Amino acid sequence: MPGPLTDPRGTAAGDTPTRRGTEAALLGFAVLITVVAQAIVDLTVTGSIRPEMAGFSAWIAALWVVAHLVVRKWASYADPLLLPAVALLVGLGLTVIHRLDLAAEQVGSSVTREDAPVQLVWATLGVALFVGLLVTVRDHRALSRFAYTLALLGIVLLALPAVLPASMSEVNGAKIWIRVAGFSIQPGEFAKLCLIVFFAAYLEDKRDVLALASRKVAGLELPRGRDLGPVLLAWVLSILVLVFERDLGSSLLLFGIFVVMLYIATERASWLFIGLGLFAGGALVAYQVFGHVRARVDTWLDPFAYVDGAGYQLVQSLFGLGTGGLFGAGLGGGRPDQVPVAKSDFIASAVGEELGLFGLVAVIVVYLVLVERGLRTSLVVRDPFGKLLAAGLAFAIAWQVFVVLGGVTGLLPLTGLTTPFLAYGGSSLVANFVLVALLVRISDAARRPAAPHAAPVRLGDAPTEVVMP
Amino acid sequence: MNAPLRRVAISVLVLFTLLIVNVNIIQVVRADKLREDDRNTRVLAEEYDRERGSIVVAGNEIAVSVPTEDQLEYLRTYPQGPLYAAVTGYYSLVYGNTALEEAENDVLAGEDSRLFVRRIADLFTGRDPAGGDIVLTLDPAVQQAAMDGLSGVTGAVVALDPSTGAILGMASTPTYDPAQLSSHDPAAIRAYMDQITAGDGPDPRVNRAIGDNYPPGSLFKVIVSAAALKEGYKPDTVVPAPDILTLPQTSTQLRNFNNSRCSGSQEQPLIDALTISCNTAFAQLGIDLGEDKVRAMAEAFGLDDEGMEIPLPVVDSHVGDIESDAALGQTSIGQRDVRMTVLQAALVAATVANDGKQMKPYLVDQVLAPDLSVIDETDPEELREPISAEIADQLTQMMISVVARGSGKAARIQGMDVAGKTGTAQVREGVRDHNWFMGFAPADDPKIAVAVFVANGGGTGGDTSAPIARKVMQAYFEGQGG
Numbered sequence: 022m023p024g025p026l027t028d029p030r031g032t033a034a035g036d037t038p039t040r041r042g043t044e045a046a047l048l049g050f051a052v053l054i055t056v057v058a059q060a061i062v063d064l065t066v067t068g069s070i071r072p073e074m075a076g077f078s079a080w081i082a083a084l085w086v087v088a089h090l091v092v093r094k095w096a097s098y099a100d101p102l103l104l105p106a107v108a109l110l111v112g113l114g115l116t117v118i119h120r121l122d123l124a125a126e127q128v129g130s131s132v133t134r135e136d137a138p139v140q141l142v143w144a145t146l147g148v149a150l151f152v153g154l155l156v157t158v159r160d161h162r163a164l165s166r167f168a169y170t171l172a173l174l175g176i177v178l179l180a181l182p183a184v185l186p187a188s189m190s191e192v193n194g195a196k197i198w199i200r201v202a203g204f205s206i207q208p209g210e211f212a213k214l215c216l217i218v219f220f221a222a223y224l225e226d227k228r229d230v231l232a233l234a235s236r237k238v239a240g241l242e243l244p245r246g247r248d249l250g251p252v253l254l255a256w257v258l259s260i261l262v263l264v265f266e267r268d269l270g271s272s273l274l275l276f277g278i279f280v281v282m283l284y285i286a287t288e289r290a291s292w293l294f295i296g297l298g299l300f301a302g303g304a305l306v307a308y309q310v311f312g313h314v315r316a317r318v319d320t321w322l323d324p325f326a327y328v329d330g331a332g333y334q335l336v337q338s339l340f341g342l343g344t345g346g347l348f349g350a351g352l353g354g355g356r357p358d359q360v361p362v363a364k365s366d367f368i369a370s371a372v373g374e375e376l377g378l379f380g381l382v383a384v385i386v387v388y389l390v391l392v393e394r395g396l397r398t399s400l401v402v403r404d405p406f407g408k409l410l411a412a413g414l415a416f417a418i419a420w421q422v423f424v425v426l427g428g429v430t431g432l433l434p435l436t437g438l439t440t441p442f443l444a445y446g447g448s449s450l451v452a453n454f455v456l457v458a459l460l461v462r463i464s465d466a467a468r469r470p471a472a473p474h475a476a477p478v479r480l481g482d483a484p485t486e487v488v489m490p
Numbered sequence: 491m492n493a494p495l496r497r498v499a500i501s502v503l504v505l506f507t508l509l510i511v512n513v514n515i516i517q518v519v520r521a522d523k524l525r526e527d528d529r530n531t532r533v534l535a536e537e538y539d540r541e542r543g544s545i546v547v548a549g550n551e552i553a554v555s556v557p558t559e560d561q562l563e564y565l566r567t568y569p570q571g572p573l574y575a576a577v578t579g580y581y582s583l584v585y586g587n588t589a590l591e592e593a594e595n596d597v598l599a600g601e602d603s604r605l606f607v608r609r610i611a612d613l614f615t616g617r618d619p620a621g622g623d624i625v626l627t628l629d630p631a632v633q634q635a636a637m638d639g640l641s642g643v644t645g646a647v648v649a650l651d652p653s654t655g656a657i658l659g660m661a662s663t664p665t666y667d668p669a670q671l672s673s674h675d676p677a678a679i680r681a682y683m684d685q686i687t688a689g690d691g692p693d694p695r696v697n698r699a700i701g702d703n704y705p706p707g708s709l710f711k712v713i714v715s716a717a718a719l720k721e722g723y724k725p726d727t728v729v730p731a732p733d734i735l736t737l738p739q740t741s742t743q744l745r746n747f748n749n750s751r752c753s754g755s756q757e758q759p760l761i762d763a764l765t766i767s768c769n770t771a772f773a774q775l776g777i778d779l780g781e782d783k784v785r786a787m788a789e790a791f792g793l794d795d796e797g798m799e800i801p802l803p804v805v806d807s808h809v810g811d812i813e814s815d816a817a818l819g820q821t822s823i824g825q826r827d828v829r830m831t832v833l834q835a836a837l838v839a840a841t842v843a844n845d846g847k848q849m850k851p852y853l854v855d856q857v858l859a860p861d862l863s864v865i866d867e868t869d870p871e872e873l874r875e876p877i878s879a880e881i882a883d884q885l886t887q888m889m890i891s892v893v894a895r896g897s898g899k900a901a902r903i904q905g906m907d908v909a910g911k912t913g914t915a916q917v918r919e920g921v922r923d924h925n926w927f928m929g930f931a932p933a934d935d936p937k938i939a940v941a942v943f944v945a946n947g948g949g950t951g952g953d954t955s956a957p958i959a960r961k962v963m964q965a966y967f968e969g970q971g972g
Contacts, residue, residue, distance in 0.1 A: 067836070073766075092884065101955065107941060131801060133559045145753055225669055269922060281498060284493045284494050284498075285491050285495055285498060288491065288493060288494050290494075316816075328529060336529070339516060340524050340525075340527065340529070340530040340532060341532070342513070342517050342521075342524070343517065343520055343521045343522075343523070343524025343525050343527075343529065343530070343533045344521075344524065345517060346517055346518070346521045346525070347517065347518065347521075355532070356531075356532045359531070359532065373513065373516075373517060377517065378514060378517040378518060381513050381517070382510050382513060382514075385506055385509055385510055385513070389502070389503070389506045392497060392502055392506075393502070393503075396495060396498065396499040396502065397499075400492055400495050400496070400499075401497055405491065408491050408495070409491070412491075416498060416502070419502040419505065419506075420505075422509075423502075423505045423506070423508075426509050426513075426758045427508075427509060427512070429515055430509070430512050430513055431512070431516070431544065432508065432509065432512045
């Protein structure tokens with residue numbers, strides 16, 4: 022889908038190019054990689070390209086054309102790397118999931134359901150929400166008005182699986198699902214987004230107060246005792262998630278995001294240390310009290326000692342990565358299906374086995390690009406809410422990728438989080454599309470020239486806050 | 491807020507660098523170890539997708555891969571069950587490969603350089619690369635007779651063609667069914683392994699023909715005889731043969747088997763001493779010859795040689811330390827620290843049979859490409875010549891006497907002379923003796939040399955092992971239409 026290198030409106034506005042052409046070219050590249058990779062999988066595993074391939078290619082191309090056109094129309098100054106990075110990750114994820122589908126067919130697994138088409142549907146829904154969000158939310162600042170509503174929604178979503186009966190909420194020991202009528206969603210993924218929006222709005226409001234120092238200890242300016250409330254609340258919330266949902270990952274994720282956003286908002290490093298201290302305390306108690314946490318840690322320390330039990334998955338993952346080596350076994354050439362739940366939690370080890378060190382590092386670098394573009398957006402955008410929101414969203418991806426890939430490669434204990442955009446799982450994929458839509462929206466605001474050409478901000482009811490120029 | 495943002499950006503960079511470093515460690519530094527870990531079934535699984543070559547004996551496949559319906563495309567089967575287990579080993583998902591499945595894995599898996607030209611052709615023709623076949627030297631009749639002879643006892647048999655070194659039979663008991671260790675069901679494999687290795691009985695996985703060495707007892711007297719003949723002794727040279735020999739500088743009294751008397755005159759011709767396996771005569775003879783001569787002859791026969799492969803690795807045989815004349819006396823009757831593998835015993839017999847020329851033993855006759863064309867063939871190779879043809883002839887006469895009228899009568903075969911030597915080796919106080927026999931036939935034109943070892947048989951080499959050797963040799967001649 023060739024396009025002009027610069028948007029005419031952009032050139033008319035002055036010297037800020039929209040970079041939509043760059044985005045289009047990169048998206049084309051991502052689609053090309055996706056289609057070629059799919060073809061390689063088919064050829065390697067079955068010897069011929071499946072008939073649905075043409076339909077799949079058209080579908081995936083259409084998704085990104087639509088997404089691109091919507092960005093071009095409604096967020097024309099958006100960062101040109103965000104969407105292509107997502108497109109590449111989603112395409113690669115679909116390819117690996119398809120590859121694992123074929124492996125399941127090969128071994129004559131009783132589960133004959135194909136997950137790749139389902140994931141494609143989720144991706145389509147994700148793009149639909151992406152489009153919907155960009156079209157309806159023209160200014161990210163409008164979101165701050167719903168902060169407390171979103172906070173409530175987030176907590177409800179987070180708590181829902183805990184109060185539901187296990188039959189409707191528990192899969193493999195983690196009580197993080199809502200399963201209704203054949204559908205299962207992980208509300209935690211959406212709760213994460215709601216809470217980040219809330220954190221951003223809340224911290225924008227309270228950052229001056231939270232930045233007040235009471236006394237200095239060892240060079241650190243400590244906050245006042247009564248301001249410890251919010252961070253303690255976030256900590257308690259995380260602990261509750263850990264206790265009632267046995268979800269180490271979300272617990273770690275939420276608390277980490279909150280502390281980092283708190284640090285960015287207040288510029289007080291002391292919050293990081295307080296957060297770290299609370300985390301260490303929580304972790305220590307959790308290790309002592311909860312068997313499942315202890316098992317995770319023990320398995321992490323010496324997976325080979327538990328090779329026939331809890332360590333099996335991680336050991337298989339390490340075997341896969343080691344066997345893949347530098348260049349990998351090639352798509353379709355390895356045995357990534359030997360790792361249990363390779364499609365979701367351990368998809369990175371499938372990537373590492375078949376695409377090798379180079380492939381896996383490339384994926385990590387694509388995530389890094391996504392995160393750093395998000396953080397750059399945060400740096401450039403002018404309003405504090407936007408800054409905090411973009412930083413929170415970008416850090417959420419970074420933290421999640423670090424925790425998941427660290428777990429799969431034995432650097433950290435396993436947490437059960439999903440790999441954003443790559444892993445099989447509708448809730449995660451759709452929620453992350455919303456996340457990236459928000460980033461695109463903020464990046465558009467960040468790069469859009471402040472000239473009179475900028476579309477007038479329509480906020481409905483006039484905002485009470487003064488919008489910073 | 492920009493200063494902390496920049497720090498967060500840098501921290502993220504650091505975290506991701508950690509990830510990348512860790513992945514490098516796993517996929518580069520630890521890669522080989524992870525790849526080769528026994529519990530990593532990936533590489534093996536890849537092998538199972540190829541048609542592994544067969545192991546063939548006399549035109550029949552004794553190890554063959556057959557297509558399956560399950561996730562591993564080929565299943566390794568052993569149509570003869572335990573008969574050839576000692577030679578083929580197993581090809582196991584859980585326990586890896588052993589014996590020929592391991593030693594010839596490159597050929598069987600199609601990775602040998604001799605198959606390489608054909609593999610490039612495979613790339614162009616689109617065929618799946620297949621493994622080459624291994625054709626063995628074994629004789630099915632000999633192998634069957636050896637396993638039958640060993641039924642119910644712990645032991646081993648090796649049969650050689652003396653003129654080439656080709657291994658005609660190699661059996662070891664107790665044994666196991668390699669097919670059960672090579673199935674695709676890890677649980678069943680583990681259960682079977684637990685079953686065959688249960689208790690503290692002899693381990694069926696050990697090939698006792700080459701995988702362990704034992705005191706040879708009186709077999710060693712043939713080597714001492716060879717050393718004496720080389721020093722100018724003749725078979726009729728009269729040597730001292732007292733009832734009791736007090737070992738030099740000790741009070742240890744060395745006696746004959748069952749305290750029997752070798753000769754009323756306390757001396758006898760060398761040939762008679764060997765025929766009745768007189769301990770005192772050979773202990774004294776060894777002491778008279780001296781350590782150097784005895785050790786030199788033993789080493790000339792291949793003891794203390796290291797690292798033999800047939801291509802299965804063979805445990806070393808050795809003479810051991812000889813600290814004194816007393817020790818030399820005990821060594822000369824195959825006790826003390828002398829140790830021989832069953833293959834080594836067969837080699838000693840085969841060397842005498844082959845006019846003193848020791849041929850290199852080998853199991854693999856031919857390597858076949860997947861299209862069954864011969865890509866490699868083993869040429870017989872002379873290893874060493876420890877004795878002259880003349881001494882070999884004298885030793886043959888002495889060993890014929892052993893079978894004809896001495897301790898090895900049970901090895902006699904109607905219509906032909908059999909040469910041999912028995913051995914009954916003390917293990918230690920309270921443990922039953924090992925029983926040996928080595929020999930060859932026909933004595934005038936040897937076609938087959940055999941060594942039989944029965945661990946802790948409790949009888950004598952003559953009554954326990956010689957009959958097994960006879961059956962093995964007879965089976966060979968019957969199989970040859972004789």
